[in-house]
Amino acid sequence: MNHSSFDLAVIGGGPGGYVAAIRAAQLGMSTALIERDQLGGVCLNWGCIPTKALLRSADVLRHVRHAAEFGIKVSAPEVDLPAMIERSRSVAGQLNKGVVHLMKKNGVTVLSGHGRLKGEGTIEVTERNGTISSIAARNIIIASGARPRRLPGLEPDGKTVWTYRDALVPSSIPRKLLIVGGGAIGIEFASFYHAIGAQVTVVEMAQRILPVEDADVSTQVETSLKRQGIQLRTGNRIKRATRDNDSWFVDIGDDEGGRSETLRVDVILVAAGIVGNVEDLGLERTAAKIEKTHIVTDAVGRTGEPGLYAIGDVAGPPWLAHKASHEGLICVEAIAGLASHELDPACIPACTYSHPQVASVGITEAQARAKGYTVKVGRFPFVANGKAIAMGATEGFVKVVYDARTGELLGAHMVGEDVTELIQGFVIGKTIETTEAEMMRAIMPHPTLSEAMHEATLAAYGRVLHA
Template sequence: MAQETFDLLVIGGGPGGYVAAIRAAQLGMKTALVEKAQLGGICLNWGCIPTKALLRSADVLRLVRNAAQFGVQAAAPQADLAAMVARSRAVAVQLNKGVAHLMKKNGVKVFTGHARLQGAGAVSVSGADGVSPALRAKHIVLATGARARQLPQLPSDGQSVWTYREALTPPALPKRLLIVGAGAIGIEFASFYRTLGAEVTVVEMAGRILPVEDEEVSAQVAASLQREGIAIHTGMAVAQAQRGKNGWEVTLQAQDAAKARLQLQADVVLVAAGIVGNVEDLGLEKTRVQVEKTHIVTDAQCRTAEPGVYAIGDVAGPPWLAHKASHEGVMCVEHIAGLAPHALDPRRVPACTYSHPQVASVGLTEAQARAAGHKVKVGKFPFGANGKAIAMGATAGFAKVVFDAGSGELLGAHMVGEEVTEMIQGFAIAQTLETTEADLMATIIPHPTMSESMHEAVLAAYGRALHI
């Protein structure tokens, strides 16, 4: 079979891989991409995008239920789960087609199949038709992503034990849903299914939900979810699980062994207990690529220990976020092209949780900043004191900022409330530009906007808040 040669070959067509391919093409490289499933990867097809479509449906349902407080009389709304899922899938399909168009527009040749490294820049691709194109490339970027971690007590069966994938296309609304894991994925689905009427219980091994977020943010979200009727058990792990006639019977064991075990029942269990990297069957054994805890080891320029082989995105380790993968894709390719881009600083990767209420953050938490030896100034401003939030009926939550007391460096920003995921980019830009508290104070924020709370939080850190 004839061999095709490229300047750069990307394995994996998710938000890291396809963006890397586009940037390489822009820089004049002859580029190919291999994807064994769907362009756009898990994020576009089974993750970020379709979950946001479902959560938007829940937002609309919640808003109509509360229409009377805005002076609008509406009949009692009914949730049409099948229609919500259909819309979510349609959104994913639309964007999948968009990625295919971008590949064609930028001259990226796409191969469908499973890629394996064959050593010295060689890659084989096996597809459903059995054809195995022989490819070569001077540079190979691994962007194979990750998958949901399985629990031995609760192996996914697609029916009564779900991963995020099954949770996106439920055949019916479960009456009792147990969610194992209270990170972003678990909390988003808890919010969605509770809004639709399911009895939802969340279990988390850590001492609080959203354990990577600021403690005050975690506490605020937990209180909000509990007011909505979601049961939360933190510091607990699944000790036993047995499928019975009346659903799953799950035994929880507290991290403190002295505490009593807890028995729960559920019709469906959603496992959202982390991810593992897709490193199997890639031919890595033919290379010097190193793998630790299911993730490929890389340096600051995304290089592996094998010359000419790079890794980006979820397969290369945390933070496991689509925008981090895309940023790494651009950075990696620009490094290959000799443009000397800045290395990614994981402390400046914003994170968002699209629950109700939403959560958004960037940088260090207050506890992390203190643990790192910083003397800090902390400012906090409640949305309940913000005019736009009051007008919108969205007064729950706050904006919080953490500064280095000596230099005025913005170490971190943390928000919980309505649409804060659209606001965090302001603080992310501020960190990138290395602005100080003086720069942020001097910035004129439009009125009335919820983003005024961001400005007020900065002022509050220095005892200058105007509206509290």
């Protein structure tokens, strides 16, 4: 066995792990990063990035189909699925190489293999060929991520039952696709596959799709998707699924014994949540606690075991890449003894890159009222925004929720074109504890979609100008 010693070792090279490793190296720590698959993790290689590349292809397809509305004559577009997939994989590959370069640039030692805690600061690393080595580290961060939740009877086979990974590299476009789960992942894939020609049905157990978003947002997206032709079955669950030759017959219904329906589909995509990767890490040798497949930590990532930390998806929701990266920074700076801040869940934005897009930060109107706030709520529709009209993208709105007593921005919720690029303005506002006064004084450029952010705040206080 080969032995090496480091100030910090990180198990998992996803957006939490590799960012933590970079920050540790910047602070002068000797750092090792252990990754059993690809640097960048699921997000970069099989999640956030390649899905956005495919969704961009779908956006271009929609624009071409509507080119005549902008005075442009084109022939009817055709979907080239292999080319879409090739571009998506190329984008992911380019960024993967970028992470490899960043590790070299910052002097991080990368070990390819599976890391397992052996006690007393020792990690055993098993490479794919079975070679075993070990390293020692004064501090260890687990950033092992998560994987799709499996449903009994719907075990993925890569052919007719998919995980998100299978959905990124299909051999053909399913004629009829059933998506189990109406959260962000399910709705994004619904938008993509519908755009390229599949008949899509989404089944969601909750009473509305995107159930963690503001109710007004869910209603708007539901209306939009139905108008496009996507079938939505909310308040339903799968009661039985039977394979018959090349088809699945899926019985769905509610828990009250009322509604019942049998769907015949070609492919089932399971997007029903995730479970943390806590197995075979040697955690049983430590005092770290696991609850519902996630490692329990404090505000800076500490577990119950001295010198052992956890960040990212394995440490619990929200399961977002940017949350994992920020946790990595907070955790490493705490290890280094720097004055660090605690992660504020209310300042973590959430984005869904469907058509239309969804973006939010802070609490919803219902959550604010449940917490006892007296609120001022403002909405401004994109149909009244000059830039949106010029773009032909008038669907959606901006909604803001303020504390009526203090003027604190409690939450912001958006539906519409490129709102995932707009939400950062409200994120900064939340982070610096802005009030309605600063938002009203802010001068938004004209004509831009951002003017709807200003108008929504004005609307909350009865001062809206253009609606």
